[in-house]
Amino acid sequence: MEGVTEELEQDEFVGLSKMHFDVSEEQSLILEQVGRACQEIRPIEEKCYLERRMNDRVKPIFAKAHVLGLPISRRYGDGQGADMVTYALAIERIGREGTGVRTFFSVHIALGQLTVQMWGNEGQRQAVLGPATKGERLLAFGLTEPSAGSDPSSLTTSFEEKEGRFQLSGQKTWISNGSIADTVLVFAYPKGKREGMCAFLVDKGSPGYSTKFIENKLGLPTADTSTIYLDKVEVPKENLLGPKGKGLSVAYSGLMNGRLSVAAGCVGVIQDCLDEAVRYAGVRVQHGKKIGRHQLVQRHIGIISTNLDAARWLVLRAAFLKQKFEDDPANVELRDAADLAITKAKYFAANASFDSANRAVQVFGANGYSFEARPARHLADTRVTSIYEGANEILEQKIALGSLGKGFEAYS
Ligand SMILES: Cc1cc2nc3c(=O)[nH]c(=O)nc-3n(C[C@H](O)[C@H](O)[C@H](O)COP(=O)(O)OP(=O)(O)OC[C@H]3O[C@@H](n4cnc5c(N)ncnc54)[C@H](O)[C@@H]3O)c2cc1C
Known part of the structure; x- marks a missing residue:
């Protein structure tokens, strides 16, 4: 630099901070992989957006790129074991392709898989995360109801325990991935009570389970947002997610x-x-x-x-x-x-x-x-x-x- 007569040596400074802001080589490799899938999805997303129809290529393209289980343990399926900073960087990249594309990941991975990884027992993790990380089992998160949004404690979906099973009734609405999900995390109170909420893993094919696509949204035309109807849906005991009442x-x-x-x-x-x-x-x-x-x-x-x-x-x-x-x-x-x-x-x-x-x-x-x-x-x-x-x-x-x-x- 002009005017500087003597260079100061690096070791004359004390490196107290352990913080660094560099993207590592491993992170770069993951981001390159994500970036390639993003390039592939871009023209498809644009076409779907202009035709105002759901983009069903997101799942296969990102499954092929091994992105669907990014922050999930390597023990399960295609889990990549990425930390949360790497996950955030990957989602930032995906976000550039549009909020519709990114919403799919937030729900399938963050609200779905990470919740099962945190609260599920080993059997549930094997059953759900194995296929979910490969895109063979899509997840949704059913908390919101017609009269319970910002205040989830006011939800009215309820469950009854019957002969070793749970029976769920109620309605969830504005659920992202709601129609395409194979398994939905559903939140419900014991029938007649306003406490002791439980979380369940509810499978799509169950009798009494139906969905309806929400039309005419302001945005996100390429993403699935749906209402889920639960009419005495039977759920096996082992599908209770996390402790009872939690x-x-x-x-x-x-x-x-x-x-x-x-x-x-x-x-x-x-x-x-x-x-x-x-x-x-x-x-x-x-x-x-x-x-x-x-x-x-x-x-x-x-x-x-x-x-x-x-x-x-x-x-x-x-x-x-x-x-x-x-x-x-x-x-x-x-x-x-x-x-x-x-x-x-x-x-x-x-x-x-x-x-x-x-x-x-x-x-x-x-x-x-x-x-x-x-x-x-x-x-x-x-x-x-x-x-x-x-x-x-x-x-x-x-x-x-x-x-x-x-x-x-x-x-x-
Ligand atoms: C495209 C889309 C996708 C969605 N995906 C999902 C999903 O996957 N799963 C799911 O469970 N839900 C989903 N939701 C629902 C979403 O989480 C709710 O819309 C959100 O929680 C707000 O609830 P609400 O819309 O019922 O608004 P309300 O709770 O009725 O609120 C209406 C207004 O009142 C304000 N308000 C409410 N309470 C207070 C308070 N105490 N103090 C001050 N202001 C207050 C709110 O901030 C808001 O401005 C989705 C919604 C949309 C639009």
Whole structure:
């Protein structure tokens, strides 16, 4: 450097920090694999989006790339044993292909498989995770009901114990992968009670089980969102997931992984919006120059770029803390720290992705007002990310409670 007369030696500094921000060689290999599958899915996803029909190629393409069991133990099927940071990086990459594609993974892997991995007994893990990691058994997560959304404790789906089996009745709605799932995690109270919630693994083929695809959504036309009807569905005793009465804890632990996954996907959306806005601003000419040279267009790009860094680092920190908790699962302080970090990451990344998509559409002008433009699709699709897996208002209160502390709960 000019003006520097003597170089300082590396060993004259004390390396106190063990933190590093490099992507390892192993991670790069996984991300390359994910990237290749993403390239393959892109034209198919675009075609399906414009025809407004479900993309059924996601499962086979990503199964072939060994991505469907990424954070699952190598003991099961095609589990790759990836840590949560690697998982988050992979989901970020997938998020660039659209929130519809990414939602499939959040549900099948984060809400589904990771919940079974955490709460299931060995028999359940073998039975579910073996085929799920290979895409031979798709999973869904059935918590929401017509009258129970932000407040899952108010759900009305119930179960009765009958001759060594459970019989479930009720309705779950707005369930991602609901029609295509082979197994759904269903949450229900004992009949006539409002406590003692349990979680069950319910199989598609069971008599009394039916589904209906939800049409006319604002976004995610390529993803399956369905209502599931349970009419006295018989569930074998061994399909109880986690201890009896711990259903709400099972649900909340699933939501923690689900929120991390949503947040990581939103980072991918922001990246794609930035790439698209930069590309377009570099070719579109108005008032005699490329629009990227107009300062107010630069402002949009500057804000999207800042959204990207802020969201990405919140997600990586949250994933890092979540992994620390996975390595030390009895540590309640770590669990709470990870939960709060994930909540902040999901809250920020969801809003930042919508803001970024909106700005990218603005940079495109009229050419962004068509689903043929990627930013338009992101704008329609990311709207859901501040509703599902904890609506903004619920997360704001949870984050505030992290600072205010006990005694300031907005609701019980
Ligand atoms: C495309 C899509 C996919 C989905 N996938 C799944 C899935 O796979 N599995 C599943 O179980 N669910 C799924 N959901 C449902 C989703 O999790 C719920 O929509 C979410 O929990 C919010 O519930 P709600 O829609 O009933 O809204 P409500 O709970 O009725 O809330 C309505 C509004 O009131 C606000 N509000 C509610 N309570 C409070 C409060 N105490 N303080 C302040 N404001 C409050 C909310 O923030 C929101 O703005 C999905 C939803 C969509 C749209």
